[in-house]
Amino acid sequence: MTARQAWIGLIALLISLGSPLQAREIWTDGVPDAYFQHFIDFYKADPSALGRWAPGMRKISSAQLDATIKALDTTQFTYLYPMEMKGFELPGHMGIPIEELSVMAVRAGKFIPIPFQIDEFDKTGLIWIDGENDHPAEGKPGTFDDFDELVFMFRDGGNSRYSPTEHALEAGEILEEIRLDSPRNQPRYIYLVRNNPERSTADYVSADLKAGQIQSTLMHLDYEPDDFTQIQSMAPRLGPHQDKSVFDNIYVNISTGILNQKLRVDLDTRKNIKATPIAVRDGPVRVSMLVKARIWYAYLPTFFSQKFQVDFYEQSVTIPSRFAIGSVKVLKFFLMFLRDPRIHFAIDFHNLDGARVTFQSVYGRQEYGLVDGEMSLFENTMNATRLPGDWLHMDSNQGWEMFFSNHMPVVPNGLFDAFLNGVNMNMFYEDDADSLTDYERFPGATPRLGFQSSGLPRTVINLMGAIPKLDYANMNSLGEAIVALAEAENDGAFKKYDAVVSERLAELNAQGRFTTVESLADAFIADLDRMNFSGIPRDTFNRLVHQAIIDTTTRPDQLHHGKVLQRMIALAEEQDLDISRLRYATMDNTLWFPAWVGEGGASDFHWQVSHAPSASLKGSPTRSSAAAP
Known part of the structure; x- marks a missing residue:
């Protein structure tokens, strides 16, 4: 054993003794010290070094991983955090051809390009891929507009600011200095540049639709090319467990009556539910996959199909579930036909012996379920919990972890949750080596994790029938709908809708819940705060809604939605x-x-997720244009 390995082992022992609840498998092999130090020097100078050095870093130790994060002045979270800025957040630079824009930073005393991309979207918020969208582009394709999105990694910003006298700009001009602030890191700076041909060679994530592969610097994922629900493998690319898949299966089953409870159909991901990737926007920081979900029955495609997107980053995956004005119509249509639906969703894992699992709702004493093939008392509690809360955490016991941030707008025991009366739901957790299913590839639940529900939300169904009747098909945005609905209030359009809500609020008041206007407004915002709103900053929108409720509501059991919308405007x-x-x-x-x-x-x-890094504009540095030739 080398002195370095002994030192790493001692650190591992101290960590495990000092914080047993945060036990972590320690990778002790490591790469040679001199090699690692060279990597750090190159990486601090240029983000593209990560890709070039990745093959040689596969045996990196845990101590070296931590040293890398410390050397870059990041936390475990801010290291992997991708930053996104909408066009309207850069108001002085819209209308410029996207191909003329790039992003640079000062790294190790040099002004260099860093990885970035600018993505465009359609009117409903889906990634814009020419020829693949059902709706027109938002703005003019190829031009930097309001709702285009600039994407880059927080860690790639420079700790030093650009100085015209110290840093050379070989071509183009600097349009904007952007400061990046994080609660636990020093400020960083990036620069929006025009007409500079330099581009970083770093590529943190890539996709191959034909092969059914997603690969980042640190992980790879394989799936059936014609059905994304059929994931074959998900494995890390670093450490002693590299290329060891931890994934077995995703399973979704929907059993429902059609018009009555006796005429039932069963739909599942083995036969009836397919999600086919149809196009991809493959950038250096983010891969956005456009997927078409379709239900098949009796081996034939049904009328139902829906497009959605999945965003892959180097160390995260996001499914930005959209709520546009058309979403109400789709939901209303399905609720007309479904009777006593039952949903079962499960992710079956593999090769995770010794992993630990918990979620916020059961984390009061910082307890975890241990994956050992047997259900403990705590794991049975997890299995009976109604909602997970804001997050779910799994330590793989292999030197890497999974952390799920839940942004469904239903806070446990909150206002929206109270309007789901009629729905029974609970988390699903199983740690049983002898539990077998006909959809798994590897026997046993080690573990199996998901949720299940039954029934329909009675109040929500009544609300769907009471929505004011307007021409939503010709509305392009939620904002247009708000304006139209506010005008409809003058014609009494919300009378039935208000009555349904007030009836439920009266029941809740009788139970001692939301008994003041202030608590009602606070509860509404607590649910709403889990969502992002495109076009108006979330905090600004939340303040408008909260104040409008306070200003127009005199009793906590009577909410006048039309008046709230009018006051918001x-x-x-x-x-x-x-x-x-x-x-x-x-x-x-x-x-x-x-x-x-x-x-x-x-x-x-x-x-840290809730207090993510932010960006602020600082204007254009003095004398920021390249000298004329």
Whole structure:
């Protein structure tokens, strides 16, 4: 044993003794010290070094991983965090051809390009891929517009600011200095540049639709090319467990009556539910896959199909579930036909002996379920829990972890949850080596994790029938719908809708819940805060909604939705905000893959997710144009 290995082993022992709840498998092999130090020097100078050096870093130790993160002045979270800026957040630079824009930073004293991409979207918020979308592009394709998105990694920003006297700009001009702030890191700076031909060679993630593969610097995923639900393998590319898949199967089963409970159909991912990747936007920081979900029955495609997208980053996956104005129509249509639906969703894992699993709702005493093939008392509690809370955490016991950030707008025991009366739901967790299913490839639940539900939300169904009847088909955004609905209030369009809500609120008040207008408004915002709104910053939109409820509501059991919308519009006008800019909302459910969640544990990692880095504009540096030839 070398002195370095002995030192790493001692650190591992101290960590495990000092914090047993945050036990972590320690990779002790490591790469040679001199080689590692050269890598750090190159990596601090240029983000593209990660890709060039990755093959030689496959045996990196845990201590070396931590040293890398420390050397870059990041936390476990901010190291893997991708930053996104909409075009309207860079108002002075819209209308420029996208191909003329790039991003640079000062790294190790040099002004260099860093990995970035600018993505475009359609009117409903789906990634824009020419020829593949059902709706027109938002703005002019190829031109940097309001709702285009600039994407880059927080860690790639430079700790030093650009200085015209110290750093050479060989071509083009600097349009904007952008400061990146994180609660636990020093400020970083990036620069939006025009007409500079330099581009970083780094490529953190890539996709091959024909082969059915997604690969990042740190992990790879294989799936059936014609059905993304049929994932064959998911494995890390670093450490002693590299290329060891931890994935068995995704299984979804929907059993429902059609018009009556006796005429039932069963749909599942083995035979009836397919999600076919049809196109991809493959950038250096993010891969956005456009997927078409379709239900098949009796080996024939049905009328139902829906497009959605999946975003892959180096160490995370996001499914930005959209709520656009058309979503109400789809939901209303299905609720008309379904009777007593039952849903079972499960992810079956493999090769995770010794892993630990928990989620926020059961984390009061920082307990974990241990994957050992047997259900413990705590694991049975997990299995009976109704909702997971804001997060779910799995330590793989292999030197890397999974952390799921839940952005479904249903806070446990919150306001929206109370309107799901009639639905029975609970988390599903099974750790049983003898539990077999006919859909798994590897026998046993080691573990099997998901959720299940039955029934329909009675109040929501009544609300669907009471929605004011307007021409939603010709509305392009949520903002347009808000304006139209506010006008409809003058014609009494919300009378039936308000009555349904008030009836349920009266029941909740009688139970001692939401008994003041303030608590009602707070509960509404607590659910709404899990969503992102495109066109108006989330905090700004939340303040508008909260104040509008307070200003128009005199009793906690009577909410007048039309008046709330009218007041929202008035408040927005007072603040020079155009409410019609609100396009759609997304529920950005994200699965992170950190090396570990850090010394503060899962709750602290969630705090960092909730207090993610932010960007602010600082203007153009003095004399930022390249000298004329």
